[in-house]
Amino acid sequence: MKKKYRLALADIFTGLGLWRVWMMLAWQDIRIRYRRSMLGPFWITISMAITIYTMGFLYGHLFKMDLQVYFPFLATGLLTWSLISLLLMEAPSIFVESSDFIRQVKLPFTVYVMRVIMRNLIIFAHNTLALLPLFFFLHMPFGWSLLAIFLGLFIIALTALGYGMALGILNARFRDFNPIITSLVQVVFFLSPILWVPSSVPKRYYFAVAYNPFAQFVALIRQPVLGHFPSTHTFVVTILTMLIGLALAFFLLVRTRHRIVFWL
């Protein structure tokens, strides 16, 4: 195998193996962000709860839906969307934000991507607490399907590794990706079934949900919490998206790994 390919693979696997480094960097990010606040990271939970419960009332009435059904639907949607959108919005600055480290110490680039993924998974874990009242008051089922969340998170993390690496590299070279992603995220939020239910879409436009990867990623977490196992279709779309991302990341890493440091 050519040296370039071997070095790119080594970057990914040694990087993943250095979990103590990225775990620590991720926790440090969270700790420092909330150091001098009394509630600390639980502000994440509170702000998520406020969003869910106010928007639930508002849109539940606007859409004239049964709140028993709409609350869990919206809550799971917002929860997953906050993870996906944060991962996506932070992806372009991954290497730019860690440039001090990259210029001074030799560590695999994968470490910095994992730092951002881990940081957002920690935030996600805090956000899930905001859903507990729903389980309690609306008697949502605590079933085996909940375990599928971990499978979903695993797919999301690997997808984020691919696109995070790719966007991190691209944005190190061309600093245009921050605004591109920010506007994309805003549009996608309304185009995906987060506030509105997929069944409200006319049948002939349903493909816009079925082939919208974001909708399927949301379903990956939403379905298990609502008590169903995600559909095969959801798995096919999300895993395909993931594989494309990983391939893109690998391609870019092979070609540019030795150049990234000069772009920062």
Next chain:
Amino acid sequence: MAEIKLNNVSLEFPIYGVTSRSFRKELVRISTGGRLSATDGKVVKVSALDQVNLTIEHGDRVGFIGHNGAGKSTLLRVVANIYEPTRGDVKVDGKVSALLDVMIGMDPESTGDEYIVLRGIMDGLTKTQIQAKQEEIAAFTELGDYLRMPIRTYSSGMQVRLAFGIATSISPEILVLDEAIAAGDASFMAKAKARLAKMIDDSEIVMIASHDDSIIEEICTKVLWLDAGKVKFFGDVATGLARYKAGR
């Protein structure tokens, strides 16, 4: 046995931002075809190292001399594997520790103790190793209870003490130093010098870039004179410094 071999190493830096690194330009370049790009699509390149051949052996203490921008820091970063050369091969036997910027990753909101842990984990140390280090660094820096305070409350002298204490608490096989690290009050300077000297003694190979001849004369067994990315002289300290001063 530590050893460093550089074979025909050249390194070119692309400099972006001079011509703007925007995606739009790249799109324009693609859509206008290759021909136009030759005039305005070229990236400014700086040749930082030019065909460097070098063998540094076990026990060598090499001082890098040369004007600002001669390529000293670049060569140090090549040895530390932070930069990969555009052409040529680099072979490094031994674990390299580079003290290029001692303050790396220092966040004003984290405490001194947390910073020690961060640097320890980045160096791949275990929990017990880090704990031992914390005590040793606390003793050396004389920071005491300040280690439990956020770094933003430190004076600049205290910050340097902490950074220096951590950076010099390692025992590398190959030690790479950029410029002499100096700061702190007089009594600390003496302590810092002794500690640095011990670390240099313990290392198998030392490379130090400095503008201070007295440091080079004191520490080094060889000098490497770089000029515009080329090796002008490599060998004996006295001869090298004399030729560098004479400018040829």
